[in-house]
Amino acid sequence: MGNHNLSKTIHRNFPITLSSQIERLPDDGKEEFLFLYSQNIKNLGLAYLFHFILGTSYLYQGKVFKQILFWLTGFGFAIGWVINLFRMPGVISRLNYGKAQKIILMLNRKYKLNPQKKPKDSLEFIKKKVVNKTSNLSNQKPRKFSPDYDPTNIKVENLKTGFMLDYQFKTWDVAAEFQYDWEDGTSEKNFKIKAGLDSVLINVMPDNQQFKIIHFERINFYAINNALEVEIHFRNKPRNIFEYQGKQYYRESTLNGMFFNLSEKDKGSKVKAWEFLDADRKEIIRIEKIGEKELRTFKGQYVSTHEFSEILPRVIYS
Structure with missing residues (x-):
């Protein structure tokens, strides 16, 4: 995929919480993310197909223990089978979101990027914002931008x-x-x-x-x-x-x-x-x-x- 299509693809296919993290990667990292994600993504249509074939949607999701339990209880006493029909979109969405987060974490390590740490609570978030703003902009004076120029070679x-x-x-x-x-x-x-x-x-x-x-x-x-x-x-x-x-x-x-x-x-x-x-x-x-x-x-x-x-x-x- 050409580099000029990367941002378009990322913003179109991922929520802002993910796209903002993906955009921090270099172009090679973005392409690698899209490739790995396409290889690991779970398809909602296939999940429904596996659900209708012997109720094996848990197996498709990689949840072997849950699948065995589902079988042993007679498809969740039949009621669980029906409930899963309505839960499936959210389950697959959360599963793919988690896979994307793991890929981003792996690529952050590969390209030596520090992941943005999430604050523990709202108080920590506000405190972090205040500290950042006061430390970076406290003097309210413009920073020195460039060294003094050479009059014979002004740039x-x-x-x-x-x-x-x-x-x-x-x-x-x-x-x-x-x-x-x-x-x-x-x-x-x-x-x-x-x-x-x-x-x-x-x-x-x-x-x-x-x-x-x-x-x-x-x-x-x-x-x-x-x-x-x-x-x-x-x-x-x-x-x-x-x-x-x-x-x-x-x-x-x-x-x-x-x-x-x-x-x-x-x-x-x-x-x-x-x-x-x-x-x-x-x-x-x-x-x-x-x-x-x-x-x-x-x-x-x-x-x-x-x-x-x-x-x-x-x-x-x-």
Whole structure:
């Protein structure tokens, strides 16, 4: 299966409690999960078939002792046979869910991923949330994003308000600079660049000692779906899948943190972001909720750092 179909398959076939765990695996791990799951899954139709043939559904589920007991009691005194007809869908669903959890646990060990520990009770859950937020975002100041730049070799991640650069055969001015500090310890920057009446956002994020660049353009929030605002307000998250301009987009990640307007040196606001990818994993739609009410939406795609050149501080020309 091609990598671009993985997220589509996972979100379509598994509940969010499982899909969120599967998405943490690398692409090879996701493919391995789907293969192992398909080999071990129990089919509801076959379970009913075995149930009608000598009442052997327990044997199909791998429950040998229960099967023997079922036979010895005359199919559960006949009543058990009828009851199992109605219980079968839930039994098979729980059985497959358990198999999926075991496969995920095995793959987490194989790929050396730490499984997310479930809190013992609601008090521990709340305490963990508070500790994480206060430890990661307690100072309410933007983190240091990149080392000081070499004036003879300025790169995209070194951009500042007032800088100039060449991109897509135009000369652009950096009009504003924004930073996101996420609760997981990562950070990224958005640079608003303008060339005449044109304005775009250049998103820069660290990636294995390098930087990934996304060209973002703002789109109308309601152009996606006018029900999204209600969903986010009442469920605190948008739907997992939506269609925009004839393409399906699948939720890839959810981020929580602080948003800073570095150009205005503000104190920062809480931000929550949801990122969606198309089936080819080339186009990105990001929905942001800043503070309690402000909703913003951007559409973008990855670009190479080599597309940017002649990056110069504005002071050279003043």
